[in-house]
Amino acid sequence: MKKIFFSFCILLSALFNVQAQVQSPAEFLPTYGKQITYYHQVENYFNQLTEKSTLIKQQKYGVTAEQRDLNVFFISTPENLENLEQIRNNNLAAIGLSKNGNQMIGDKLIVWLSFNVHGNEFAGTESAMTVAYELVNPKNAETKKWLENTIVILDPCINPDGYSRYGNWLREISGKKTHPGLSDREHMEQWPGGRFNHYLFDLNRDWAWQTQMESQQRVALYNQWMPQVHTDVHEQGYDSPYFFPPSAEPIHEYIEKYQKDFHNVLGTNISKKFDAQNWLYNTSERFDLFYPSYGDTYPAYNGAVGMTIEQGGIGAGRAVTMSNGNIVTIQDRIDHHATTVLTVVESAASQADVLLKGFRGFMNNSRKTVKGSYKMYVMKNNPKLIQLAELLKKNNIEYSYADANVKASGYNYSTKKEKGFTIETNDLIVKVDQQKAVFTQVLFEPNQKLNDSLSYDITAWALPLAYGVEGYALKNSVGLKTKESIEMIEKVAPQKVYAFHIPWNNRISARVLSVLHQNNIKVRSSMGKAVFGDVSIEPGGLLVTKGDNPKVVDFEKTVSDLIKTKTDYNYITSGFSSNAKDVGGENFNLLKAPKVLLLSGKGVSSTEFGAAWYYMQETIEYPVSVVEVNNFNRISFYDYNTLILADGEYEFTEDQQKKLTEWVRNGGKVIAMNGALSIFEGKEGYALNPYASEEDKLNAEKEKDSLALDERFLDYQETERRDISRSIPGAIIENVLNKTHPLSFGLGEKYFSLKTDDRTYSLLKDALNVAYIPKDYKSYGFIGNGIKKKLSNTVSFAVDNKGKGTVIYMVDNPLFRGFWENGNLLFSNALFLVN
Incomplete structure (x- = not known):
């Protein structure tokens, strides 16, 4: 017995010695708190912790686009860490998401801490180590x-690629001494900056949509754990006082009292720590809880207490002088963040019972007591449902497909009216009666209640409109037979095919066309409906004919292998059409393979460039040459036939403008978005003009002058809210389509555009207004009163034919954040179908 006791004492002593060897960040890293830490050094520090402490355990959950590891670290008692899998299952079982629970382990609170979603907000990762x-x-x-009683899940760097881009730059330009003066180059980050990931997407806007691989891998892990508390650690402008909860309005009506109550607890507890140090802070002023794809709202709509915390630091470099004369250093930023985050963990642990009860009530009661107006959503069968189903699957939202026909009545998203319709076999069904009831309603509810117009982000995202499908919201759940999936019948091409038909109806169509072009397969596109026996080819439908491709060996097998991912492809055995649209006639245009140039660099919006780059690289996997704007004069334009201009402020010289115009007139195609339209606005030879006539222009100027005179007498403190009345932060706007033009093919009866700024152009003269906002348009989301009337009869997407070439004007960005699925198809039309 003495030997056993003696051995136990030795083991305990050895354990204490190992724990005692754990080094602080300052002991392990020679420049900690003085210089940004390289990402590999961050990994080395956490490796040291996991090797020397029994209280921390690592899990690699993925990699970035640049092949850096993504890691989380579980921190708790050794006993809890030994039982992680059972604790996870207990948590999920308590909310109906697992059948493997075992309450013998007992209830544990799960607190998830996320750092550095924005790479240049580097004090997040620095403080994660502390x-x-x-x-x-x-x-x-x-x-x-x-x-x-608490499991802490700590993600030290959500965005390693952005963090490394910023960190490498700051290290390269840093001298031995800090330079707090604002003119020093370490306070002037170079394009594109480190905020974004590899493809320059803002990962903090991507939680729900999961367009990026980092988001997909992280949210998959998040949904395996479903924490009760999630803290999203940020930085803001360096001159801003610290922000912590409570959050600002608008706060979505589905966020419950227990979530708001804990925000107030945090506000009280954190403020005491800050008051003791005389640190400045603010709450409830700027960061709201509405848009569903943030690192605070996504957890909140999934039952957790989600929160954003913000330290002043963007642009601070290693040290910067604030407007009050104080110098904020890296160490200051670390101290503020560490104090706040540790207080969150402390507060959560002390309120574990309250948080667990609130979380479980949120998840379990929501399916019984529907928060919104509707209990069921029906999406009519459409090839675009493939992508919508993928989104639902990523978010663990249950769905099925109708396996029978049933009469029903529901709110039609497109008409905004109640309408009778038939639920038909293969329609997609989403019922609110599920564990993810609240998040389901947030994504599908047609009209989100906005209790304050001063929102931080877009205010509408109705999924049927984003995906371009006919959708209905039903107040009552209709009983009907359903199935888990749609059966796909594998096609076998006959021995002799005249042409393969690829329907033009979703992003897969565009990716298949990309593959065909890259394999030098000639492709035609239908300008109107053509019928060949039992095969109907709709406008935009692609044809790959044997006659166009005589050198293709084993035509049938080669082409069917290239297009097999498009499961609804078909074939015809004769070019003779029953409605006078023969394959060799004018109805079928031979498509020209794009040779694409995309401009980047200073003046170009990083995120909008990133959206275009990502679309080319990942969505359709098509080659694109990226050239910096400052190398414009070195571009051999006749090596390309397509130029993409993302949103930005382009400052072309007169000679450069002439060079561009000459290239267009000789057959070049420009796709210009948002701010890039200023290159053509009001310029000789182009149709783009904000006003239909001189009279309209004069009236607009008079109205502007009159408003300026009236504002002389208005209250200064309401300036920001008055500005909001003239803005549109992000709303869904109905557009009428010219369905005979290739730019509109495959989009449906109408196109609903996501409009994110107040830029407007009257219907253009001497150009084709392919998509425009009608007089009595329908909309979702907040639109300021000052702009609402101005949107009527304005163009959203137009085509200006110049000589042999074309300029496609995109007033709105159809690629915004990569999640507007019908926008992906619209852009594909511009790239591939508009010659």
């Missing part, structure tokens, strides 16, 4: 008490 250290530090007895 937070992790204090949680495992054997000398910190207080944190050990918190971990008895």
Whole structure:
């Protein structure tokens, strides 16, 4: 017995010695708190913690586009870490998402901490090391008490590629001394900056849509754990006081009292710590809880208490002088963040019972007590449902397909009216009666209640309109037979095919066309409906004929292999049409393979460039040459036939403008979006003009002058809210389509555009107004009163034919954040079908 006791003492002593060897970030990293830490050094520090402490465990959950590891670290007591899988299953079982629960382990609170979603907000990752250290530090007895009933999941860097881009730049331009003066180059980050990921997407806007691989891998893990608390650690402009909860309005009506109550608890607890240090802070002023794809709202709509915390630091470099004369350093930023995050863990641990009860009530009661107006959503069968189903699957939202025909009545998203319709076999069905009831309603509810117009982001995202499908919201759940999936019948091409038909109806169509072009397969596109026996080819439908491709070996097998991902492809055995649209006639245009140039660099919006780049690289996997704007004069334009101009402020010289115009007139195609339209606006030879006539222009100028005179007498403190009345932060707007033009093919009866700024152009003269906002348009989301009337009879997408070439004007960006699925198809039309 004495030997056993002696051995136990030796083991305990050895364990204490190992724990005692855990080094703080300052002990491990020679420049910690003085210079940004390289990402590999961050990984080395966490490796040290996991090797020397029994309180922390690593899990690699993915990689970035640039092949950097994505990691989370579980921090708790050794006993809790040994039982992680059972604790996870217990948590899911308590909300009906697992059948493997075992309450013998007991209830544990799960707190998830996310750092550095924006790469240049680097004090997040720096502070993550201090937070992790204090949680495992054997000398910190207080944190050990918190971990008895709490599992901390710590993600030290959500965006390693952006963090590394910024960090490498800052290290390269740093001298031995800090330079707090604002004119020093370390306060002037170069394009595109480190905020975004590899493809320059803002990962903090991508939680729900999961267009990016980092988001997909992280949210998959998140949904395997479903924490009760999620903290999203950010930085803001360096001159801003610290922000912590409570959040600002608008707060979505589905966010419950227990979530708001804990925000107030945090506000009280964190403010005490800040008051003791005389640190400045604010709450409830700027960061709201509405748009569903943030790192605070996505968790909130999934039952957690989600929150954003913000330290002043963007543009600060290593040290910067604020307007009050104080210098904020990296160490200051670390201290503020670490204090706040540790207080979140402390507060959560002390309120574990309240948080667990609130979380479980949120998830379990929501399916019984529907928060919104509707209990069921029906999406009519459409090839675009493939992408919508993928989105639902990523978010663990249950769905099925109708396996029978049933009469029903529901709110039609397109007409905004109640309408009788028939639910038919293969329509997609989403019922609110599921564990993810609240998040389902947030994504599908037609009209989100906005209790304050001063929102931080877009205010509408109705999925049927984003995906371009006919959708209905039903107040009552209709009983009908359903199935889990749609059966796909594998096609076998006959021995002799005259032509393959690829319907033009979703992003897969565009990707298949991309593959065909890259394999030098000639393709035709239908300008109108053509009928060949039992095969109907709609406008935009692609034809690959044997006659156009005589050199293709084993035509049938080669082509069917290239297009097999488009499961609804078909074939015809004769070019003779029953409605006088023969394959060799004028109805079928031979498509020209695009040779694409995309401009980047200073003046170009990083995120909008990124959206175009991502579309080319990942959505359709088509080659694109990216050239910096400052190398414009070195471009051999006649090596290309297509130029993409993302949103931005382009400052072309007169000679450059002439060069561009000459190239267009000789057959070039320009796709210009948002701010890039200023290159052509009011310029000789182009149709783009904000006003239909001189009279309209004069009236607009008079109205502007009159408003300026009236504002002389208005209250200064309401300036921001008055500006909101003239803005449109992000709303869905109905557009009428010219369905005979290739730019509109495959989009449906109408196109609903996501409009994110107040830029407007009257219907153009001497150009084709392919998509325009009608007089009595329908809309979703907030539109300021000052702009609402001005949108009537304005163009959203137009085509200006110049000589042999074309300029496609896109007033709105159809590729915005990569999630507007019908926009992906519209852009594909511009790229491939508009010659």
